[in-house]
Amino acid sequence: MKKGLLLLTMTLLSGALLAQEQKEVITGAGYADDVYYSLENGSVATVARNTWDLGFTTSNFSVSILANNGAGVEVYTYPAGDTADWATLDTTGMVWTPMYNSIETYDEGAFSANAIGHPDYGWGTYNMSTHNITGDSLYVIKTLAGEYKKIAIIMRGSMANTWEFKYANLDGSDEQSVLLNSGDYNSKSFVYYSIDSLKIVDREPSTADWDLLFTKYWDNTIPYNVTGVLSNEDHVLAQEVTEEGLDQATFVAYEDTAFTSVISIIGSDWKSFNMGTMSYEVDSTVVYFLKRYGETDSTYYKLYFTGFTGMSEGKYTFIQEKLSLVSSRNPGIIQMLQVYPNPASEYLNVVFDHTGNTAIQIIDMTGRTVYSTLHHAGGFTNMTLDINQLNPGLYFLKVNAGDETGVLRFIKE
Numbered sequence: 300m301k302k303g304l305l306l307l308t309m310t311l312l313s314g315a316l317l318a319q320e321q322k323e324v325i326t327g328a329g330y331a332d333d334v335y336y337s338l339e340n341g342s343v344a345t346v347a348r349n350t351w352d353l354g355f356t357t358s359n360f361s362v363s364i365l366a367n368n369g370a371g372v373e374v375y376t377y378p379a380g381d382t383a384d385w386a387t388l389d390t391t392g393m394v395w396t397p398m399y400n401s402i403e404t405y406d407e408g409a410f411s412a413n414a415i416g417h418p419d420y421g422w423g424t425y426n427m428s429t430h431n432i433t434g435d436s437l438y439v440i441k442t443l444a445g446e447y448k449k450i451a452i453i454m455r456g457s458m459a460n461t462w463e464f465k466y467a468n469l470d471g472s473d474e475q476s477v478l479l480n481s482g483d484y485n486s487k488s489f490v491y492y493s494i495d496s497l498k499i500v501d502r503e504p505s506t507a508d509w510d511l512l513f514t515k516y517w518d519n520t521i522p523y524n525v526t527g528v529l530s531n532e533d534h535v536l537a538q539e540v541t542e543e544g545l546d547q548a549t550f551v552a553y554e555d556t557a558f559t560s561v562i563s564i565i566g567s568d569w570k571s572f573n574m575g576t577m578s579y580e581v582d583s584t585v586v587y588f589l590k591r592y593g594e595t596d597s598t599y600y601k602l603y604f605t606g607f608t609g610m611s612e613g614k615y616t617f618i619q620e621k622l623s624l625v626s627s628r629n630p631g632i633i634q635m636l637q638v639y640p641n642p643a644s645e646y647l648n649v650v651f652d653h654t655g656n657t658a659i660q661i662i663d664m665t666g667r668t669v670y671s672t673l674h675h676a677g678g679f680t681n682m683t684l685d686i687n688q689l690n691p692g693l694y695f696l697k698v699n700a701g702d703e704t705g706v707l708r709f710i711k712e
Contacts, residue, residue, distance in 0.1 A: 318620075319548065319618050319619070319620045320618070320619050320620070321605075321616065321617075321618060322341070322616070322617050322618070322619050323614055323615065323616045323617075324336055324342060324513045324614070324615045324617075325345075325612060325613060325614045325615075326345075326513055326514075326515075326526070326613035326614075326615070327345075327612065327613050328610065328611060328612055328613065329610050329613070330348075330515050330526050330610065330613045331347060331348060331349070331613070332345050332346060332347055332348060332613070333345070333346050333347075333348050333512060333513065333514045333515075334512070334513040334514075335503070335504050335508070335509035335511075335512055336509060336510060336511040336512070336513060337508060337509055337510055338510045338511070338589065338591060338598075338600050338619065338621075339598075340508075343504050343508050343509050344502075344503075344504045344509070346502045346503075348367070348369060348370050348514070348515065349367075349370045349443055350491070350493060350500050350502060351367055351443075351491035351492060351493050351500045351502065352366070352367055352372050352440065352442050352443055352492060352493055352494040352495070353365065353366060353367070353372075353491065353492045353494070354366075354367070354408070354489040354490070354491045354492075355462045355479060355481050355489060355490055355491075355492065356405075356406070356408075356481065356488065356489055357460070357481040357482070357484050357485045357487055357488060357489060357490055358485075358488075358708075359457055359458065359460050360457070360693060360708035360709070360710070361406050361708070362411065362420045362421075362422075362423070362432050362455055362693075363405060363406045363407060363408040363410075363411060363489075364408045364409065364410040364411070364422065364452065365400050365405070365408040365409065365489060366398075366399070366400060366408065366409040366410070366440070367443065368399050368400055368409070368516060368517035368524070369514060369515035369516045369517065369524060370443055370515070371441070371443065371445070372440065372441060372442060372443060373397040373440065373441040374397060374398045374399075374409045374410065374438055374439075374440050374441075375393070375395040375396070375397055375398070375438060375439045375440070375441075376395065376398065376412075376413060376436060376437075376438055377436070377437035377438060377439060377449070378395060380437060381435050381436055381437060382434055382435055382436065382437060382451050384437060385437065385449070385451060386471060388437055388439075388449050388469065390439060390447070390469055393439070395439075397409075397441075398410070398412035398413070399412070399517045399519050399522075400516070400517065402516065402517075402518055402519065402520070402529075402562065402563040402566075403561045403562065403563065404532060404560070404561070404562060405488060405489070405532060405562065410422040410438070410452065413436070414664070415665075416663065416664050416665035416667075417663055417664045417665070417690065417692035417693060418691075418692055420432055420664070421436070422434055422435075422436050422438075422452045423435055423436070423452060423454070423455065425691075425692055425693065427691035427692070427712070430457045430458060430642060430710055430712075431454055431455060431456050431457055431458075432454065432455040432457065433453075433454055434451055434452040434453050434454060434464075436451070436452075437449060437450075437451055438450045438451070439469070440466070440494070442494045442495050443493070443494075443495055444495045446495070447469055448466045448467060448468060448469065448494060449466065449467055449468075449469055449471075450464065450465070450466040450494075451464065451465055451466075452464045453465060453476075457710070459482070460480070460481050460482030460485065461478060461479065461480050461481065461482070462477075462478075462479040462481055463476075463477070463478050463479075464476075464477055464479075465477070466494060475497060477492065479492065479499065484501065486505040486506065486507075487501075487503045487504070487505055487506055488503060488506045488531075488533065489503060490503075491503070506531065506533050506534075507533075507534070509531055510530065510531050510534070510535050510589070510591055511528050511529070511530055511531065511535070511565070511589075512528065512529045512530075512531070513526075513527075513528055513615060514526070514527070514528075514529060516529065518563070518566070518567065525566075525567035526567060526613070527563070527565065527566045527567030527568075528565040528566065528567075528615075529562045529563055529565070529566075530560075530562050530563075530564065530565065530589070531562075532560040532561075532562050534591060534592055534593070535560075535589055535590070535591050536558035536559060536560055536589070536590040536592070537558065537559065537561070537564035537565060537587060537588070537589050537590070538553060538554065538557045538558050538559065538564065538587070538588050539564055539565070539585060539586075539587055540552075540553060540554075540585065540586050540587075540588065541582075541584055541585045542584060543584055544584070545584060545586070547583060547585075547586050547603040547618070548618070550586055550601075551601065551622065553588040553599075555702050556702065558588070558590045564587065565587050565602075568582075569581055569582045569585055569603075569604050570582065570604065570607045572609075578609065579606075579607040579608070579609050581604045581605060581606060581607060582604075585603065586601055586602070586603045587601070587602045587603065588600070588601055588602075588622075589601075589602060592703075597703075598621065599621070599622040600619060600620065600621055600622060601618075601619070601620040601622055602617055602618065602619050602620070603617060603618055604616070604617045604618075605617055605618060636649075636650070636651045636698055636705035636707060637649075637650040637651075637707075638650070638696055638707050638709050641709045641710060642709070642710035642711070642712045643686060643709060643710070643711060643712065644711070644712040645685070645686065645687050646683050646684065646685060646686065647683070647684045647686050647696070647709060648681060648682065648683050648684075649680075649681070649682045649683075649684060649696065649698070650679075650680070650681050650682075651676070651679075651680055651698055651700065651705070652678060652679045652680070653676045653678075653680070653700040653701065653703075654676060654677055654678055655675070655676060655700065655701060656673060656674075656675055656676075656700075657673070657674045657675070657676045657680075657698060657699070657700045658671070658672075658673050658674075658698070658699040658700075659671065659672050659673075659674060659682070659684075659696070659697070659698055660696070660697040660698075660699075661684070661686070661689070661694050661695070661696055661697075662694065662695040662696075662697060663692070663694055663695075664692065664693055664694075669689060669694070670684070670686070670689070672684075676700070686711055689711045690711070691710075691711050691712055692710070692711055693708060693709075693710055693711075694708070694709055694710075694711055695707070695708055695709075696708075696709055
């Protein structure tokens, strides 16, 4: 999904620009590889895409399970039963609609497509006593090898940071039960699993080490598989500026309030295929701005594409420019933000460091704001919020302070 932004109010960058750099990323013939890319250090990992079927989040406060849609993996909800019907699952006349990963956030993998909000997270239901998610749905998955299996997610151990699931042939033969300790991979966003080879796949660099992912993924707004660029929502915000006649080389303006964590802002539609020349053309009216927030401040980059070779070698060429800061900023509101205790039952303490108006929201898993307040902060602040009125479950605490936004998850017991 693209968020085309017409620049209504632009903030001119002050100070000198650093040198523009020509960059290239190669994903291989047939787009066989994923490339994890650092804005500071270039490509940090090139890994084959066709080595995994499922990706399991390593975050204690997430329930996301990805399917490898870009390599042809498809997930279907079994419509005629739940986990109690494991032995009798029947695919006769199967004309079901597959489910896909979100292109807005990695927190909504294919298995969450049926989520209706707390306590139902799609594949399972939250247990207020244990804080675990217990699986209650059956699925059929088409694997990398093109085989169909039945699969059930048994449990997400939120505190233990584990996953339990099982899968088998449709007739019940060759059943496999897996206990995956995702806490062993907590420096990464996801740990992966290959159904065909029955093994855990450790393929992703540390979350802190990469900013962009050059990959192939299913774009449900089109809908088909595309090649493009996704951003790391853990520490990268992005915006697209499209303006007829802009000079990509000299355009250095952005709207500081328009940055978003949507992972597909860069996406794929900066290029199009010309049937006359049988080659790809890139859009000369678009530039992307990236805001990478770190421990003390944010770093800004500009990026625009100059070429794409297509399936022959999967090469992206682009111009990258590190920009000077617009102005001094409050250091690290996002990193300074803390909540405790977590889980919390009656009161939640929110710690941040900011001077000025600070908007605080609590958002449930459906995206509904269930609590909001405006506080005028005078520096280091420790606020206590009364959360007695909230139903047990998983929530997001969102703090807007100046031009910085921080989001943390917490559990209400």
